[in-house]
Amino acid sequence: MVETLSVRLARRFGDFALDAAFALPLSGITVVFGPSGCGKSTLLRGIAGLDREARGEVRLGGEIWLDSAARIFVPAHRRGAGLVFQDARLFDHLDVAGNLAFADRRSRGQGGGSGLDVDRDGVIAALDLAPLLPRRPARLSGGERQRVALGRALLSRPRLLLLDEPLSALDRARKIGILPRLAAVPERFGIPVVMVTHAIEEAVQLADRMVVLEGGRVIATGETIEVLARPEIYPLTGRFEAGVLIEARVEEHRPGDALTRLSVAGQELVMPMLEGLAPGQPVRLRIRARDVALALSPPRDSSIRNILRVAIVGIEAGDEGAFAELMLDLGGQRLRARITRASLRDLGLGPGMEVFALIKSVSFDRRWIAGNPAQS
């Protein structure tokens, strides 16, 4: 059963004020995204029950965790919200096995939301913790600490798992090591995840749903694909550059050319071959605006193979700067193209025109390759 997390939290520190409200169905992974200092961690602490000064309401399903008007404050240890801190916060006086046992002992008999059993051996296997069990936290690397912290939080059998920038202290290689394990948590253990991050790449790779925070306020909530297409969050995504996510389906593999053929809205895309994907499987693709060029007719003598018929639905072009952004409709999905203002003028492009989108590069969201077409 999918429960709803509804949050309305207000908190002040000096001249910073968090005033955030949203309600989301809890399944899969929800990412709270925003720049540093926008109140993400404060929000998470309020949900976890670590901040007694927070005002407002927090409810999970029918349960009230906070209702400051009615003077209800359920303390953190009775909420059943697991929290993985940015700095892991392992207990230094216990070895890894002891850290896991700390959580395990105190949560026996607590079912996760979905009734799936979280067992010690399952968690150790899923996160590959077996070799670490006798080690002290002081002797673990940053990535190992976060894996142990994640395992420990899972073993507290929470109804909701909160992650506070769990990857921010890790280098790229370690991130890649832990991302797929994180992505698998909701399905493998039946525990919904709410993760805070300021890294848009993490949001794109993991999120089923997003809450976007800026200056202590929620500026967007909804399905990831839909949220990322909204212009108002565009300034926050920064160097990520107006990427869009589109959904496609695997059609067939062509081992001879080492290519995989996909279909998007009845049209065809080819990509370097993707091992392990069955035909018929849905995948999520990420296409950056700068990797999309436009043509009035389909070029016959180009090396670009991915050419899609699209309609222009909107144009964002200022009076300054070299570039303009076009929003394109692809069978109901949105695509963005970034072209020069000079091209925009010379080709005479305008809303409603049918044009051809030349896609130079497509990247995959690994999470979907891992086979989790998360149902939202």
Next chain:
Amino acid sequence: MPSLGPLWLSIQLAALTTLVLLLIGTPLALWLARSRARIVPVVEAVTALPLVLPPTVLGFYLLLLLSPDSVLGGFWLRLTGETLTFSFPGLVVASVFYSLPFMVQPLQAAFAAIGRGPVEAAQTLRAGPLDAFLSVTVPLAGRGFLTGAILSFAHTMGEFGVVLMVGGSIPGQTRVISIAIFEHVETLEYAQAHLLSAILLAFSFAVLVMVYALNGRWRIHG
């Protein structure tokens, strides 16, 4: 050969004082380390007063506090039929005040060094406040507890001025080792004074070696 009664009495006094200090010093140190109340510095100063006050001043006020005319002394008199001044229980009360900073300061430092992080982590793992304190804070502050207990014990063992003010020198009641040494010297019994002094010196030295060795070992472990 002098009587070893005073040595035994000092050990009893120090042990009991340390136990009482563990019970009242722990919550006090925890509060001092965690609270952001404006009164914190005032309480810290009061806790540290025994470090700087002459034992005569401390002893004088304790004498007033313990006297049968005061609230505490009167209560004790009604409860037990005996006065607190010039009695062993009175010495315990006096020693608790006298050695308070030696328990509270190492504990406060240990709690402050741990911070809120581990306790918050324990709370999100379904540990209630007492559970989190006993299973996380106490073991992490182990060095602070040991240091505080050893220093309180040793400091009480060496107590002299305050005892003289509130306890006098009643054999088996208030005649602790330092008082016995003083009296042996007064009566020119140097051999006895030598022996008791040597015992106290060796004990104090051993205790300090233990504290420093302990601190060294725990640092590596962390």
